[in-house]
Amino acid sequence: MINTTTALVIGASGFLGSHVVKELLRQGYNVRIMVRASSDLTALDGLSYEKAIGDVADVTSLKAAMSGCDWVFYSAVDTRAWLFNSGPLYQTNVLGTINAVNAATACNVKRFILTSSLVTIGKPKHGIADENAIPSDEELFTEYMRTRFLAEKYVLDAAKEHGFPGIACCVSNTYGADDLQPTPHGNLIKQVALGRVPVYLKAKSECVGVVDAAQALILAAEKGLIGERYIVSESYISNKELFKTAERRAGVTRLLCAVPTSLVYLCTTVIGLFARLLARDALLSNNSARLMYQTWPLSNKKAIEQLGWQPRPVKQSIEEAVDSYLEQ
Template sequence: MRVFITGATGFVGGHVAKCYAAEGATLRLLTRQTSRLDSLTGIDAEMVIGDLREPMKLRSALEGCDALVHVAADYRLWVRDPEQMYASNVTGTRELLKLACESGVQRVVYTSSVATMGFRADGTIVNEETSVSLKDMIGHYKRSKFLGELEAVRAAKAGQHVIILNPTTPIGPGDSKPTPTGRIIVDFLNKNFPAYVDTGLNLVDVAEVARMHVAALGHGTPGERYILGGENLTLKQILDRMSAITGLPSPTMKVPHAVAMAFAFFDENFTGRLRGKDPRATVEAVRMGKKMMFASSSKAERDLGFRVIPIYDAMRTAIEWFVAHGYAPAFDKRMA
């Protein structure tokens, strides 16, 4: 089986590529001119240089492929030019699916996000059937992923074999960018997490997310969405678990959302717009934090053989990886 994978140089995509390589697939991987290839070390694959913002140039990369696994996305919670995010996540997705259909690619796995679900402030555990609309999407990242997912649904309704996966918040080794979630771990390890807000996330082992990208090709139903999640945890519980692993203190001061919003507004404008650097806190992230992002993966368990795995080991290996690769100093306590 020949598989074209986008986003293979990213965190989730790198794990997906390794899973397909282990299955013996012939791989064709999309990379950018400036992409780091560390995550692809040891993988036998044909590298294709391209960009989702120029999808028409990817037609030749799709030719002769049996499957497209579209993992790539612009995943940032703060952007100077939002149009570039929509060009990648919405227009790029629509045109790539169209090209795959025209090129005779038989099956597609599209990596969406749990961000497209209808979360509630009261901590209600949501699933794929929870009502949601574009107006519920906070910020450009969520809106662009919601619209990109609609393109995948439309393609499936038109007869294309497209399976939609919605990972929650993956953690594990290899988060080199790092992602916004990885940044939480890095900030904690560097003692840059003096306080917390009352919010919650669902953390999932990135290895299990990657495994589902292989399983979905054979077991998923076209047009269906599948949440891939793990443990529902408050931010305080996440910090406490990292403290138990490392011996570093967990913050005890809870900050009201209004205070966090004021800091984020200042950080965006001073750090982001005046200094030209990515802010540590964003207004979008604080607005998201007012909702508990708790989700159920029962549909993926039933239909795809997904496993809800305790997050401790993935958290520990993520911490080990960040320390080993210089993102944070070593700590005294032996890792449990």
């Protein structure tokens, strides 16, 4: 049977977005992408899709891209959490999402899948956090985190108040092949694989394979409940375990010891101080260090039970990432 569902992927040139395109095509869906004229589409080489040129700041281009589409996967996000001026974060992450929701409403889209973030999941008083955990103001301690929270809230509020077909997928750090930019966390794995990283942090993080995450987003469109959010993460593992997995795959042995947490905070505090004095962006800051250490384990039970999601062990995706980096 021919699949007549047409899916639009916004943010298709990114790491996760490109894998959503690949997975949709593999499953037989019709795919359209919306990208800027300047977007690098290397990650989509050789794939058969329809292309629309647009920008999330332009509602007219959003409507044109969504016209005739059944599903919209919204993965456009500004991840530059280190920006001194947070204006661009609000423009893309919040206003862009609002524009997309308005366009999807006008185009009668059947499902709108927002790629959200784990920063929108709060810390529970007891046990493992799930989708019911709402972060406090103190837990949203950067403008980047606030923009992701506000974007998700807008989509879910629109669903509950107006019947908008919105669903949020809170995706953890993604790993896998074809991370071409690469992502900040992916670049760490790349540097480890190249034998350039002798230390690791005493920290843990939620992680998931990028292919598995893409499959979860598609399952959310197929089976997800409108107005709900789903945690998309496979496991909560240590920085050391991540790096050791990458080293074993690459055949290198460079890791020596952990960096003292106090030293990390000292260095990032000094860097952040100079950045503020010079009014410049700093990739490393006290907030970025705090974000690395202030994480907690999350439950993916809802995605598994309601969507039928079956993620592979993330270590397989780490190995695929290493192979890809070494081939590059």
